[in-house]
Amino acid sequence: MGFFLETLFGGLMAGMLYSLIALGFVLIFKASGVFNFAQGAMVLFAALAMARFSEWIPGWTGIESRLVANVGAFLLAMALMVIVAWLIEKLVLGKLVNQEGITLLMATLGITYFLDGAGQTLFGSEIYKIDVGLPKDPLFLFESTFEGGVLIGKEDLYAAGIAAALVVVLTLFFQKTGTGRALRAVADDHQAAQSIGIPLSRIWVIVWSVAGFVALVAGIIWGSKLGVQFSLSLVALKALPVVILGGLTSVPGAIIGGLIIGVGEKLSEIYLGPMLGGGIEIWFAYVLALVFLLFRPQGLFGEKIIDRV
Amino acid sequence: MSSRKIGDIILDVQNISLAFGGVKALTDISFNVREHEIRAIIGPNGAGKSSMLNCINGVYQPQQGSITFRGKTFKHMNSRQVAEMGVARTFQNLALFKGMSVLDNIMTGRNLRMKSNLFWQALRWGPAEREEIAHREFVERIIDFLEIQAYRKTPVGRLPYGLQKRVDLGRALAMEPQVLLLDEPMAGMNVEEKQDMCRFILDVNDEFGTTIVLIEHDMGVVMDISDRVVVLDYGKKIGDGTPDEVRSNPEVIKAYLGTSH
Amino acid sequence: QDKVQFFPSLTGRTGPVAPNATPFANGYADYMKLVNARGGINGVMTLVEECETAYATDRGVECYERLKGRHGGATVFQPLSTGITFALTEKIPNDKIPMITSGYGRSDSADGGVFKWNFPLIGHYWVAGDVVLQHIAKKEGGWDKLKGKKIAVVYHDSPFGKELLPIVQERSKMHGFEVQLLPVPAPGVEQKATWLQIRQQRPDFVIMQTWGVMTSTALKEAVATGYPRERMFGTWWSGAEPDVRDVGAAAKGYNAVMMQHGAEFDAPVVKEILEKVHGKGQGTGPREEVGTVLYMRGVVGAMLAVEGARAAQEKFGKGKPVTGEQARWGYENLNLTQAKLDSLGFKGVLRPISTSCADHMGSAWARVHTWDGSKFVWASDWLQADDQIIRPMVRASADKYAAEKKIQRRAPSDCQS
Amino acid sequence: MLYRENGQFKTSYQADQQIFPISQDRLAIALLIAVAAIVVPAFASEYMFRAILIPFLILSLAALGLNILVGYCGQVSLGTGAFMAVGAYAAYNFQVRVEGMPLVASLLMGGVCATAVGVLFGIPSLRIKGLYLAVATLAAQFFADWAFLRISWFTNHSPSGSVSVGSLQAFGWRIDTPVEKYLFCLMFVVVFALLAKNLVRSAIGREWMAIRDMDVAASVIGIRPIYAKLTAFAVSSFIVGVAGALWGFVHLGSWEPAAFGIDRSFQLLFMVIIGGLGSIMGSFFGAAFIVVLPIFLNQALPALGSLVGLSISTAAVAHTELMIFGSLIVFFLIVEPHGLARLWSIGKEKLRLWPFPH
Amino acid sequence: MSTPLLNVNGIEVIYNHVILVLKGVSLQVPEGRIVALLGGNGAGKTTTLRAVSNLLAGERGEVTKGSITLRDERIEKLSTADMVERGVIQVMEGRHCFGHLTIEENLMTGAYTRKDGKAAINATLEKVYNYFPRLKTRRTSQAAYTSGGEQQMCAIGRALMANPKMVLLDEPSMGLAPQIVEEVFEIVKDLNTKEGTTFLLAEQNTNMALRYADYGYILENGRIVMDGEAKALAENEDVKEFYLGMGGGDRKSFRDVKSYKRRKRWLA
Numbered sequence A: 001m002g003f004f005l006e007t008l009f010g011g012l013m014a015g016m017l018y019s020l021i022a023l024g025f026v027l028i029f030k031a032s033g034v035f036n037f038a039q040g041a042m043v044l045f046a047a048l049a050m051a052r053f054s055e056w057i058p059g060w061t062g063i064e065s066r067l068v069a070n071v072g073a074f075l076l077a078m079a080l081m082v083i084v085a086w087l088i089e090k091l092v093l094g095k096l097v098n099q100e101g102i103t104l105l106m107a108t109l110g111i112t113y114f115l116d117g118a119g120q121t122l123f124g125s126e127i128y129k130i131d132v133g134l135p136k137d138p139l140f141l142f143e144s145t146f147e148g149g150v151l152i153g154k155e156d157l158y159a160a161g162i163a164a165a166l167v168v169v170l171t172l173f174f175q176k177t178g179t180g181r182a183l184r185a186v187a188d189d190h191q192a193a194q195s196i197g198i199p200l201s202r203i204w205v206i207v208w209s210v211a212g213f214v215a216l217v218a219g220i221i222w223g224s225k226l227g228v229q230f231s232l233s234l235v236a237l238k239a240l241p242v243v244i245l246g247g248l249t250s251v252p253g254a255i256i257g258g259l260i261i262g263v264g265e266k267l268s269e270i271y272l273g274p275m276l277g278g279g280i281e282i283w284f285a286y287v288l289a290l291v292f293l294l295f296r297p298q299g300l301f302g303e304k305i306i307d308r309v
Numbered sequence B: 001m002s003s004r005k006i007g008d009i010i011l012d013v014q015n016i017s018l019a020f021g022g023v024k025a026l027t028d029i030s031f032n033v034r035e036h037e038i039r040a041i042i043g044p045n046g047a048g049k050s051s052m053l054n055c056i057n058g059v060y061q062p063q064q065g066s067i068t069f070r071g072k073t074f075k076h077m078n079s080r081q082v083a084e085m086g087v088a089r090t091f092q093n094l095a096l097f098k099g100m101s102v103l104d105n106i107m108t109g110r111n112l113r114m115k116s117n118l119f120w121q122a123l124r125w126g127p128a129e130r131e132e133i134a135h136r137e138f139v140e141r142i143i144d145f146l147e148i149q150a151y152r153k154t155p156v157g158r159l160p161y162g163l164q165k166r167v168d169l170g171r172a173l174a175m176e177p178q179v180l181l182l183d184e185p186m187a188g189m190n191v192e193e194k195q196d197m198c199r200f201i202l203d204v205n206d207e208f209g210t211t212i213v214l215i216e217h218d219m220g221v222v223m224d225i226s227d228r229v230v231v232l233d234y235g236k237k238i239g240d241g242t243p244d245e246v247r248s249n250p251e252v253i254k255a256y257l258g259t260s261h
Numbered sequence C: 001q002d003k004v005q006f007f008p009s010l011t012g013r014t015g016p017v018a019p020n021a022t023p024f025a026n027g028y029a030d031y032m033k034l035v036n037a038r039g040g041i042n043g044v045m046t047l048v049e050e051c052e053t054a055y056a057t058d059r060g061v062e063c064y065e066r067l068k069g070r071h072g073g074a075t076v077f078q079p080l081s082t083g084i085t086f087a088l089t090e091k092i093p094n095d096k097i098p099m100i101t102s103g104y105g106r107s108d109s110a111d112g113g114v115f116k117w118n119f120p121l122i123g124h125y126w127v128a129g130d131v132v133l134q135h136i137a138k139k140e141g142g143w144d145k146l147k148g149k150k151i152a153v154v155y156h157d158s159p160f161g162k163e164l165l166p167i168v169q170e171r172s173k174m175h176g177f178e179v180q181l182l183p184v185p186a187p188g189v190e191q192k193a194t195w196l197q198i199r200q201q202r203p204d205f206v207i208m209q210t211w212g213v214m215t216s217t218a219l220k221e222a223v224a225t226g227y228p229r230e231r232m233f234g235t236w237w238s239g240a241e242p243d244v245r246d247v248g249a250a251a252k253g254y255n256a257v258m259m260q261h262g263a264e265f266d267a268p269v270v271k272e273i274l275e276k277v278h279g280k281g282q283g284t285g286p287r288e289e290v291g292t293v294l295y296m297r298g299v300v301g302a303m304l305a306v307e308g309a310r311a312a313q314e315k316f317g318k319g320k321p322v323t324g325e326q327a328r329w330g331y332e333n334l335n336l337t338q339a340k341l342d343s344l345g346f347k348g349v350l351r352p353i354s355t356s357c358a359d360h361m362g363s364a365w366a367r368v369h370t371w372d373g374s375k376f377v378w379a380s381d382w383l384q385a386d387d388q389i390i391r392p393m394v395r396a397s398a399d400k401y402a403a404e405k406k407i408q409r410r411a412p413s414d415c416q417s
Numbered sequence D: 001m002l003y004r005e006n007g008q009f010k011t012s013y014q015a016d017q018q019i020f021p022i023s024q025d026r027l028a029i030a031l032l033i034a035v036a037a038i039v040v041p042a043f044a045s046e047y048m049f050r051a052i053l054i055p056f057l058i059l060s061l062a063a064l065g066l067n068i069l070v071g072y073c074g075q076v077s078l079g080t081g082a083f084m085a086v087g088a089y090a091a092y093n094f095q096v097r098v099e100g101m102p103l104v105a106s107l108l109m110g111g112v113c114a115t116a117v118g119v120l121f122g123i124p125s126l127r128i129k130g131l132y133l134a135v136a137t138l139a140a141q142f143f144a145d146w147a148f149l150r151i152s153w154f155t156n157h158s159p160s161g162s163v164s165v166g167s168l169q170a171f172g173w174r175i176d177t178p179v180e181k182y183l184f185c186l187m188f189v190v191v192f193a194l195l196a197k198n199l200v201r202s203a204i205g206r207e208w209m210a211i212r213d214m215d216v217a218a219s220v221i222g223i224r225p226i227y228a229k230l231t232a233f234a235v236s237s238f239i240v241g242v243a244g245a246l247w248g249f250v251h252l253g254s255w256e257p258a259a260f261g262i263d264r265s266f267q268l269l270f271m272v273i274i275g276g277l278g279s280i281m282g283s284f285f286g287a288a289f290i291v292v293l294p295i296f297l298n299q300a301l302p303a304l305g306s307l308v309g310l311s312i313s314t315a316a317v318a319h320t321e322l323m324i325f326g327s328l329i330v331f332f333l334i335v336e337p338h339g340l341a342r343l344w345s346i347g348k349e350k351l352r353l354w355p356f357p358h
Numbered sequence E: 001m002s003t004p005l006l007n008v009n010g011i012e013v014i015y016n017h018v019i020l021v022l023k024g025v026s027l028q029v030p031e032g033r034i035v036a037l038l039g040g041n042g043a044g045k046t047t048t049l050r051a052v053s054n055l056l057a058g059e060r061g062e063v064t065k066g067s068i069t070l071r072d073e074r075i076e077k078l079s080t081a082d083m084v085e086r087g088v089i090q091v092m093e094g095r096h097c098f099g100h101l102t103i104e105e106n107l108m109t110g111a112y113t114r115k116d117g118k119a120a121i122n123a124t125l126e127k128v129y130n131y132f133p134r135l136k137t138r139r140t141s142q143a144a145y146t147s148g149g150e151q152q153m154c155a156i157g158r159a160l161m162a163n164p165k166m167v168l169l170d171e172p173s174m175g176l177a178p179q180i181v182e183e184v185f186e187i188v189k190d191l192n193t194k195e196g197t198t199f200l201l202a203e204q205n206t207n208m209a210l211r212y213a214d215y216g217y218i219l220e221n222g223r224i225v226m227d228g229e230a231k232a233l234a235e236n237e238d239v240k241e242f243y244l245g246m247g248g249g250d251r252k253s254f255r256d257v258k259s260y261k262r263r264k265r266w267l268a
């Protein structure tokens, strides 16, 4: 039982980490109808920037404080993400207004390649470290009830808290503000949104910047967990089933989806894996998402797919 | 008008009700369509006209009521069955296959009648080729009839709206339907084009004996060409009869026609 | 300039394994420069051209095709990827180019009777697995102490990872310890479930067949689940500086078996490279990297490549470049005595290596080192894999391969040329 | 003035329905095939065959298959790699387990097995649409990756999970040299391209496109979505499966699941989109672009660098290559979102009007 | 007459680099007037409006010749959002409502560019609901699930929410019930007289359009073939016959035209 709880918590925490990345997908999709495959690359890029800037800042400024280095690096990395957002709008999306979803998706794959190359060129391709002081040591709960207690990563707890906070803020933003409404309008129909004077370019820069911010946060948390290196961009693959399960257009869906996928894949790996030879969690996550979709094709909380004549 | 022989009831709609959540699109609607006639459905926006057609051809499943077609009664039908029984339709918001040429769009209307299997189609030889050519000939006749020869190979997405409507009609005609449901076939056309469209509809009705159910907001057209008219208002039937009867029905005037007609 | 010996270098400087594969490529290139500084191979200068594979098999194949005919023909390929090795194994017999896969690739290719062109010189995965287990057994006080113990194997879910399993299973049958297999899907960044299982099952030891970012992730998860690093043993692709750098002091106590060499900052060859290559500003990578584990593996790889060519020159004509086919003979007839190795600057780094027609590995020595929180230190003496166990496994597997491919074992006469 | 259809009148529907109604086009395509089958083998270098032409042909075939699914039927799939893998491993198993199985039969049986798996994974498409489906098809991808590693029966119990095939032989003809392999692949590609073209311009092709463009309208005219979607999955997976088998047997000779990983799926999708959705010819353009461009960049960049006296490190080349590759993809999408095939037909349209601008 | 609000001067539009659609169209829209743009299917009405509101890019079209000025300012290079900022808004043909948004949210997005505060926006919202009571009853439905006519009202209402100076109306009457058509034109008239809003109106319903417009242009095949005061056009014999369906003075029954068929084009 203690172990089951431990797996459950482990899954929940892993799920929250996936949500953090899934959030980036949802954000951009919701606001522009673009399925942004570059989210993973953005996470890596942001994390690389963060890691390297915090390494370089003491050298540039002569100040040896870790806090200064981290805050400075965060600001610089954020500035960089805004520039990236601006460039993406100017050079890519602005020129692909009103194109089909799949074309846009491919364009973001192009951006992925570009960011992968640019990130490694600017910042190098070794393993770098992000240390923002997240605690690494485990926490043991219910030690009196279960032998050995129930283990939870403190780092994961922090991450979960941050993810939850982001979700609340973003949900409010989309549902309650005029800009949020405009963003949803853009996702529905670029041309009509243009026709009523919604400035697509400005909006996209904002959204991609926010997505850049989410990527940066995800990058910092994942980066301090895994080290910053190319493979970080591949964690996006873990977020995809989360996105479709929760619904492409739902911010809270990203969290719920994350929790379901996280728990589902950990439980499956541990209780089902040994029977099947192990290593099943990656496809299990997708199959789980698939099963949910059979019942709700738009994901748990996604907007209903409109299909009407 | 007398030259056309209006036949028996071919389509009978009985007590259809349809609701979407709280919205009652149709409430207890009954009417019938006789063989060979042109039956119009009119009513204000959102009255449930398109929903009625959707029920008839299986896109929507009404919660209540049944539909009798050629003596067989159905509660639920799927679109395929309806198509097989010989009901074709056009759409209010164009529902053409945008990426395909005019010819291919109309050819899809023949698909139900094409029998050769995948294997022969891949080889495109023997029966498959003969079949393809036979149907192509039929489709060419429709293209001639609708006077869209010049656009045969143009992707429909590039055509102006009016011509797209014509292709939509062509696709329905290619099914050689017994009943043709037309949802605002003349929206967005000028008078001359409407005249053309009326001519097509009347020709089809005359020459092939096709029964026609027509939704249209242009009262000139409706009054001129239809034999009987059903009037819907917010999901309810408020009138049914010949154009003249309907035109003078006070409830219809109030709900729909306004005073100017 | 026309008389060069061409050594193609398939690199992995980008992508998922870049942190680990880059030092290898640098060491390889630096040693070749050193050979030239020393006067070449009997006067024949070495030439390196790189081609980036990003650890992808199809790119590796393209690189191979691109480089194999360049600069008078490739001497030998070292793909540094098990996947590429598998693909090239099918191609090299036609092209008559040998391939060195020191410490990776197909373990059964040590059987020169079937794999005429493959050379897993100085070690393959089965050697690594055997030595790790020997080390553990020794620490426990003998093989019999392993009976009833539980050993978990955390491995990269790919042919690279799976290649280790046969030896572990063989040994488990012999000594009665239990094996728990824990595959981790590539790229290995998600290991929570794996380590929760370890936490629950509490195996006595964990053996890791990991590569790239997967190793440090494993270490971090071990820290997070409180599994003692002292009980974790990596194979030789899982025990270098990039793997522990970002874990730092928390990885203290982690062990990895080393294919003879470890981090060798004091080796004569390292000093010579620093002086003659980096000292002249011709170093390929950063200076600090020289002497690190994977850098050294590149250096050793290059040395083996060069010495094979040198041996071939002895037979086919001194001072002239050798073809790939001739070089193959050299790799099959390597005889690197301790004196020879010492003179090349590998004193204390390598033990004698001698290959033959039947034995394409040439040496099965290894050591285990431990991370002390800031550097690797030796934790074992020289250990040698048990030939009695490995040879039959190699033979059986090679026979199966030969049967599948319908190829004949080489006749003794074929060994003469 | 040379490229005109003036004076070419079609007197029968049969003539009008030819694949290339304009005689200049027919001539051009005949020439192209002749060049591919006769001139290329005589002149291309071994490197060209092994590193460029053979991969190009096989991947065009796979892209063609995928194009049927994505371009014609509108079902986006990211699981193509999995179907290739099924084709390859199934063909391998027929080859090693069935005594005397001819090579071509093995390859085709690989396609048949891929068809079965493709249809299975196509079933969700009846409910799941668009991007949701695209992401969901990754389930196939990861499942295949896993199954071929884990279930040792598929790999004939090879301990590492990697399989290899012996020398190839078809119709008593040994396929050893690069030229032979090339011609062997070319044969497959030409035949399948022709069959695929026939399908897409037949009734079934129109059903696919109808489902793609407007599925409700399609069902109203009597097209069954189940049938249309599943046949698209079947035909597509069959072709992709055969391509996978060729990739394993002819190009690699030995492979592990990573040869058919998710990168392959993306690569193929790229080919289809850059080449042109819903265009058989586009598949070839796309494959050429995606196969050749990285190799070209990889070789051209150092050469360019040395021209200006710069020696570029391998890593820098690789990174720059990534950046340029990404940029070019975006560039082409912007220039023509409908792909190179559309660019090609616009070019032809201009040529037809030439020397008048419109 | 002083300089018109909008001056389109000999523009050519090409789609997809090859399809030439407008072949030198010139027209003027004076401030505070209602100008109708008439013509058959495919004549290029929509294209002209798109050129003015700069919505061509998304359709892969471009203006290759000629100029467009708004209050003497060249506007070809501006974005659609800039045009809306200058008070010019287009109601697109084919409705284009935001399907996932409710009717009310659709309307509110129309006010996106407004800076005059919540109260003013709410007042406009009320005004729109007044114009189209049907929208009020359907305010919480997702636009995609409303009927064709309701969507058309929504699209028009959405544009009005921006409080525009000039509206480019593309086929406003399409799919609307007769009495709503009348209402729409009444609304146009109303806004025009009360608030001085200028309208450029592309319409197939020539009858209605000429009844309400001040001036009209007739477009055929990408060229302006006739223009004049609305009244004069309505009296023109050709217009009567081909656009109003009143050959020989009387309206012909649609049933009777079937027996014969003629087409006339001013320019072949």
Ligand SMILES: Nc1ncnc2c1ncn2[C@@H]1O[C@H](COP(=O)(O)OP(=O)(O)OP(=O)(O)O)[C@@H](O)[C@H]1O
Pocket (backbone or CB within 6 Å): B158, B159, B160, B161, B162, B163, B188, E015, E016, E019, E021, E039, E040, E041, E042, E043, E044, E045, E046, E047, E048, E059, E060, E093, E204
């Ligand atoms: N995106 C496009 N790509 C290519 N051609 C187009 C495009 N949009 C319109 N056209 C072509 O331009 C011509 C003019 O079209 P436009 O839509 O401007 O006509 P219209 O007068 O508005 O017609 P309607 O009354 O049917 O709406 C038509 O022939 C049409 O085929």
Ligand SMILES: Nc1ncnc2c1ncn2[C@@H]1O[C@H](COP(=O)(O)OP(=O)(O)OP(=O)(O)O)[C@@H](O)[C@H]1O
Pocket (backbone or CB within 6 Å): A308, B020, B023, B024, B025, B043, B044, B045, B046, B047, B048, B049, B050, B051, B052, B092, E141, E145, E146, E147, E148, E149, E150, E175, E177
């Ligand atoms: N799928 C659906 N979901 C929810 N509501 C719907 C759906 N389809 C139709 N409705 C509602 O049902 C009512 C009737 O719609 P319908 O489209 O049948 O009207 P209509 O008579 O065709 O009007 P119009 O003349 O404007 O086309 C409308 O209020 C519409 O909002």
Ligand SMILES: [Mg+2]
Pocket (backbone or CB within 6 Å): B049, B050, B051, B092, B183, E147, E148, E149
């Ligand atoms: Mg309707």
Ligand SMILES: [Mg+2]
Pocket (backbone or CB within 6 Å): B161, E045, E046, E047, E093, E170
């Ligand atoms: Mg128009």
